[in-house]
Amino acid sequence: xxxxxxxxxxxxxxxxxxxxxxxxxxxxxxxxxxxxxxxxxxxxxxxxxxxxxxxxxxxxxxxxxxxxxxxxxxxxxxxxxxxxxxxxxxxxxxxxxxxxxxxxxxxxxxxxxxxxxxxxxxxxxxxxxxxxxxxxxxxxxxxxxxxxxxxxxxxxxxxxxxxxxxxxxxxxxxxxxxxxxxxxxxxxxxxxxxxxxxxxxxxxxxxxxxxxxxxxxxxxxxxxxxxxxxxxxxxxxxxxxxxxxxxxxxxxxxxxxxxxxxxxxxxxxxxxxxxxxxxxxxxxxxxxxxxxxxxxxxxxxxxxxxxxx
Numbered sequence: 001x002x003x004x005x006x007x008x009x010x011x012x013x014x015x016x017x018x019x020x021x022x023x024x025x026x027x028x029x030x031x032x033x034x035x036x037x038x039x040x041x042x043x044x045x046x047x048x049x050x051x052x053x054x055x056x057x058x059x060x061x062x063x064x065x066x067x068x069x070x071x072x073x074x075x076x077x078x079x080x081x082x083x084x085x086x087x088x089x090x091x092x093x094x095x096x097x098x099x100x101x102x103x104x105x106x107x108x109x110x111x112x113x114x115x116x117x118x119x120x121x122x123x124x125x126x127x128x129x130x131x132x133x134x135x136x137x138x139x140x141x142x143x144x145x146x147x148x149x150x151x152x153x154x155x156x157x158x159x160x161x162x163x164x165x166x167x168x169x170x171x172x173x174x175x176x177x178x179x180x181x182x183x184x185x186x187x188x189x190x191x192x193x194x195x196x197x198x199x200x201x202x203x204x205x206x207x208x209x210x211x212x213x214x215x216x217x218x219x220x221x222x223x224x225x226x227x228x229x230x231x232x233x234x235x236x237x238x239x240x241x242x243x244x245x246x247x248x249x250x251x252x253x254x255x256x257x258x259x260x261x262x263x264x265x266x267x268x269x270x271x272x273x274x275x276x277x278x279x280x281x282x283x284x285x286x287x288x289x290x291x292x293x294x295x296x297x298x299x300x301x302x303x304x305x306x307x308x309x
Contacts, residue, residue: 088243
């Protein structure tokens with residue numbers, strides 16, 4: 001009997017330990033928010049994107065409306081939008097690889113590093129793989145004008161991102177950048193005050209990628225990619241890109257026109273600031289699920305970035 005009780009105690013202890021570290025065991029009632037993803041039309045992957053790298057690991061499905069990207073020993077893979085955008089709303093429904101995914105990075109981001117290698121801008125959603133104890137992590141980041149200072153914030157999920165597709169969105173206009181998951185804002189980066197010096201200001205392409213981030217992605221590189229579990233496959237669908245298309249070969253299509261709202265669907269009054277409902281939801285996400293912010297990392301920054309003060 002004593003042996004049985006000891007065995008049950010060990011099982012219960014292990015269950016409790018797993019519950020503490022696993023986001024899959026978090027059962028939250030999510031706040032109600034406006035569905036921004038319902039405001040814009042889906043685009044086809046085959047017509048709106050081109051292969052960026054790892055062509056053999058890219059597969060188009062459902063008549064080009066869906067894509068899978070794979071990482072294996074030979075290569076990762078990625079897609080890049082055919083157009084560059086100056087502001088817009090960008091969204092993808094993403095299903096992440098299941099299982100042991102340490103070191104794996106799935107990224108949905110805007111960048112102009114191909115055009116401005118020494119002064120590039122970037123707006124990142126990076127989904128970081130996990131070891132056997134820790135779940136996928138959402139990392140957001142902003143770069144501007146080639147400044148290498150990362151402005152990372154990290155979150156746990158309130159769902160299992162490997163079971164089905166979930167929405168990951170970026171809203172970028174002249175007022176603010178908003179990162180959203182399933183339409184819930186998790187971070188706002190305003191174009192005001194000291195934030196403005198770090199605000200992306202040049203047209204960017206949209207990228208979706210999967211790649212090997214062994215050097216840093218999981219616990220600072222402690223757990224690299226284990227290719228015994230490869231291939232790692234991420235699925236993308238319901239892609240949305242609604243914004244001002246920047247075409248430098250056509251001066252008439254400039255996104256810097258005074259009447260920007262007429263050519264940019266996210267410059268209207270509904271996108272100037274978050275609604276009270278969205279602010280409440282963002283406060284919920286940050287209180288419950290954010291576990292790292294660069295503005296609180298005094299061991300990394302001897303002097304915190306100016307917007308943190």
